Amino acid sequence: xxxxxxxxxxxxxxxxxxxxxxxxxxxxxxxxxxxxxxxxxxxxxxxxxxxxxxxxxxxx
Numbered sequence: 001x002x003x004x005x006x007x008x009x010x011x012x013x014x015x016x017x018x019x020x021x022x023x024x025x026x027x028x029x030x031x032x033x034x035x036x037x038x039x040x041x042x043x044x045x046x047x048x049x050x051x052x053x054x055x056x057x058x059x060x
Contacts (some may be wrong), residue, residue, distance in 0.1 A: 023047040 019025055020047040 021049055023049075 023044055026047070027042075030042070031041045
């Protein structure tokens with residue numbers, strides 16, 4: 001959806017951003033859904049939030 005030349009994110013995009021902004025939720029997701037031994041090797045305590053957007057203003 002375009003509004004004055006800017007791309008508006010869909011509700012699902014906002015929900016994903018909110019979910020993945022919480023390290024504990026990501027940790028629980030990986031542990032429960034992946035369930036592989038390598039997940040326990042991840043140092044979730046050192047995780048840091050990166051404020052980044054990968055939505056391009058051009059349609060390529």
